[in-house]
Structures are given as structure tokens and as C-alpha cells.
Amino acid sequence: MACNSSDQELQAQDQKINKFLQNVNHKILVMSGKGGVGKSTVATNLAVFLSNQGYKVGLLDVDVHGPSIAGLLGLTGLRLNTDGDQFQPYQYNDNLKVISIQGLLNQPDDPLIWRGPVKIGIIRQFLADVNWGALDFLIIDSPPGTGDEPLTVAQTVTDCQAVIVTTPQEIALADVRKSIQFCKKVNMPVLGIIENMSGFVCPSCGNMHAIFKSGGGEKTAADYNLPFLGQLPIDPNVVTAGDAGRSIDTLTSHTKESMQHIVEQFLQKLPTKQKGVEKTMKIAIPIVQGKLCTHFGHCEQFAIITIADGKIVKHETLTPPPHAPGVIPNWVADHGCTDIIVGGMGEAAQAILQQRGVKVSCGAPSDTPENLVAVYLRGELVDSGNTCDHEHGDHEHGHGCGGH
Numbered sequence: 132m133a134c135n136s137s138d139q140e141l142q143a144q145d146q147k148i149n150k151f152l153q154n155v156n157h158k159i160l161v162m163s164g165k166g167g168v169g170k171s172t173v174a175t176n177l178a179v180f181l182s183n184q185g186y187k188v189g190l191l192d193v194d195v196h197g198p199s200i201a202g203l204l205g206l207t208g209l210r211l212n213t214d215g216d217q218f219q220p221y222q223y224n225d226n227l228k229v230i231s232i233q234g235l236l237n238q239p240d241d242p243l244i245w246r247g248p249v250k251i252g253i254i255r256q257f258l259a260d261v262n263w264g265a266l267d268f269l270i271i272d273s274p275p276g277t278g279d280e281p282l283t284v285a286q287t288v289t290d291c292q293a294v295i296v297t298t299p300q301e302i303a304l305a306d307v308r309k310s311i312q313f314c315k316k317v318n319m320p321v322l323g324i325i326e327n328m329s330g331f332v333c334p335s336c337g338n339m340h341a342i343f344k345s346g347g348g349e350k351t352a353a354d355y356n357l358p359f360l361g362q363l364p365i366d367p368n369v370v371t372a373g374d375a376g377r378s379i380d381t382l383t384s385h386t387k388e389s390m391q392h393i394v395e396q397f398l399q400k401l402p403t404k405q406k407g408v409e410k411t412m413k414i415a416i417p418i419v420q421g422k423l424c425t426h427f428g429h430c431e432q433f434a435i436i437t438i439a440d441g442k443i444v445k446h447e448t449l450t451p452p453p454h455a456p457g458v459i460p461n462w463v464a465d466h467g468c469t470d471i472i473v474g475g476m477g478e479a480a481q482a483i484l485q486q487r488g489v490k491v492s493c494g495a496p497s498d499t500p501e502n503l504v505a506v507y508l509r510g511e512l513v514d515s516g517n518t519c520d521h522e523h524g525d526h527e528h529g530h531g532c533g534g535h
């Protein structure tokens with residue numbers, strides 16, 4: 132019995148995780164073969180720079196034994212709040228939400244002495260039970276190496292892509308090659324390699340000193356036919372900023388431009404079909420008498436709202452075809468909708484929409500399309516459960532509204 136109930140709990144958690152991940156366009160695992168190469172610095176700054184460009188970003192620190200994200204963003208000592216059964220992430224800025232294991236510690240310097248299963252459990256919980264909202268990017272900072280944490284992410288976030296951070300010395304590159312092999316084994320595409328601490332410009336003489344050598348990351352990328360995303364120099368300002376909880380974006384040095392260049396390369400390497408989706412969105416909302424109709428399959432009309440650069444640029448009201456299994460989800464996708472906000476929807480309809488690349492947000496309350504879209508764009512649409520307000524017994528497939 133105990134075994135069954137724990138299996139059921141795991142299945143329920145899997146469902147929550149999958150539901151969240153459906154609402155994330157790009158999942159990125161930042162890895163390194165070696166410790167101390169600047170992986171957390173890169174992960175943090177990637178998240179901050181992307182959020183500054185208007186992307187909705189979640190930054191998840193799964194480095195259970197050495198969480199440094201909170202410190203790098205000046206969030207040390209803040210406890211994670213909960214709302215019902217969900218963790219509330221830290222809101223670093225309007226677009227960036229952050230979760231770090233540090234937020235669960237009584238004291239920031241408390242050590243976590245956890246074995247694999249506990250670590251796996253907390254990572255899964257941070258994917259299942261956090262009020263992330265819809266995201267353009269989920270950036271996951273994992274500890275160095277190829278242990279439980281990156282493996283859990285690879286197995287749980289199945290369409291995750293890796294960014295590998297290295298320093299240029301051979302001893303670091305040897306471990307990068309292991310990370311590349313790891314990614315191959317778990318079928319995780321490598322989006323690119325970043326070389327950190329690549330050369331130091333002497334403030335006195337102005338000459339470049341390749342303290343840890345230079346170019347090894349680029350060569351390794353070429354050897355494995357992987358994209359090279361760029362280099363960050365050794366810059367004492369990075370340490371000062373990181374220690375003070377500030378991002379590289381606050382620096383005036385050349386390092387800020389280097390980071391900007393890395394982010395541009397990173398965005399260019401994303402699969403073309405997904406690039407820039409958030410800049411132009413078409414959001415479908417089933418309505419009845421001007422408000423969201425919780426009965427997806429039997430709504431009167433659909434509000435179809437087009438968003439460009441975060442603003443409503445078009446508002447259409449369209450009448451869907453008569454309901455029959457699969458017809459309305461396909462009709463929504465045929466109208467080029469990128470997102471749909473609903474009260475309740477069955478699994479069959481969700482599967483069709485997902486297959487056709489439409490992001491589904493379930494559990495929305497009955498409200499006007501404009502209000503719902505505003506909340507949705509802020510990433511604050513709270514999933515209050517897959518609702519369905521009719522009881523006509525016409526669920527021929529044994530589930531909710533989606534089959535209609």
C-alpha cells in the first residue's frame with residue numbers, strides 16, 4: 132500500500148512538473164566539468180541579461196551543496212515564502228524569478244548533508260511546486276560534474292539543452308569533454324560552450340595576459356562540432372560585483388560587452404522555430420458573455436489577442452466551429468495561436484495543442500480577456516486547478532472538456 136501511494140504521489144508530481152514545463156519555452160542547464168570556473172556567475176548573468184531584454188526568466192539553483200545564486204543576486208538570508216502548497220520564488224526584477232536552496236536554510240552558512248534521493252526529491256519539488264508562471268527561459272544552475280543533480284535535470288526536463296562553462300586550462304577542458312559525453316549519453320543537446328576567465332587585461336600596462344591560457348574552450352567546441360558562445364575575461368570587477376550581489380550588467384568594463392555578446396550568440400543558437408515567440412504572441416481565451424468560459428469545449432466565442440513587444444495590438448472575437456473531439460484545439464492552432472488560457476481542459480485537447488506548439492495555461496478564473504492577458508504577461512496567472520463547470524455527462528472519453 133505504502134509503495135502504491137508513493138507511486139501515486141510520484142505520478143501526481145510528474146503531472147505537475149510536466150504541466151509547468153509545457154509553459155516554458157527554453158530549458159537551459161548550465162554545467163561545468165570543474166568547480167570554480169564561473170558557472171554560477173555565467174548562469175546568473177545569462178538570466179539577468181535575458182530578463183533585461185524583456186524575456187520572462189526563471190533561475191533555479193540546484194547546486195544543493197554550494198548554492199551561490201542567491202549571493203550573486205544579493206538575496207542571501209531571504210527565506211523562501213510559501214503560498215498554499217507552492218513556493219513563491221524571489222522576484223529579482225519584473226521578469227526574473229529565482230529559486231535557490233539557500234532560501235530553505237535557517238542560516239546561509241548551514242551545510243546541507245544530503246544523499247542522492249533527497250537531492251533528487253528537492254529538485255523535483257522545485258519543478259513541481261513553485262509558482263513560476265509561464266516562462267521564456269528556465270535557467271538551471273547545476274553543481275560541477277555529472278552527478279545526481281544534472282542527471283535528475285536531464286531525466287526530468289527531457290527537452291533541456293546544456294550550456295557548458297569552462298576555463299581555458301587543459302585540466303578544465305578534460306572535464307568539459309566528460310560533460311559533453313554525459314550530454315550525449317542522456318540525449319541532451321549542447322547549445323554551446325563558454326570560456327570564462329579567458330585572459331586578463333592588466334590595468335597598469337594595458338597588455339593582455341593569458342593567465343589560464345586562452346582559446347581552449349573554442350578549440351574544444353570546434354573539436355566536438357559544437358557552437359562556441361564566447362569568452363569572458365578575468366575581471367576583478369566580476370568578483371567585486373558578485374560579492375556585492377550585483378550582476379555584470381552593472382559594470383562599466385569591457386566584460387559587460389563580452390557578456391552581451393555571449394547572450395546574443397546564445398539567442399542565435401536557439402532552435403529557429405522557437406526564437407522570439409514571446410515578442411509576438413497570439414493568445415486564445417474561450418469566452419461567454421465577455422468573460423472566460425470555464426467550459427472550453429462549449430464556449431460561445433474565443434477572444435484572440437495579439438501581443439507584440441508586451442502590448443495588445445489586436446483583439447478579435449471569433450466563433451469556433453461546433454464542438455467535436457479534437458476540432459476546437461486544431462481550430463485554435465490553425466488560427467496561429469501561440470498560447471491559450473483556459474479554466475479547464477482535458478488531456479486529449481492539451482496533447483493536441485502541445486503537439487501543435489500552443490502553450491496551455493489551465494486553471495484561470497472567470498475574468499475579462501484583457502485582465503487575464505495582463506496577469507498572464509506578468510507571469511502571475513495562478514493555476515487554481517483544471518476546472519470545468521458542466522455536468523452533462525457527455526465526457527465520452529472519461530475526462531474533462533478537452534476532447535470536445
Ligand SMILES: Nc1ncnc2c1ncn2[C@@H]1O[C@H](COP(=O)(O)OP(=O)(O)OP(=O)(O)O)[C@@H](O)[C@H]1O
Binds near residue numbers: 166274329
Ligand atoms: N570572469 C571572471 N573574472 C573574475 N572572477 C570571476 C569571473 N567569473 C567568475 N569569477 C569569480 O570566481 C568565483 C567562482 O565563481 P562561480 O561561483 O560563478 O563559479 P562556479 O563554477 O559556479 O563554482 P562552483 O564550483 O562552486 O559551482 C567567484 O568569486 C566569481 O566572482
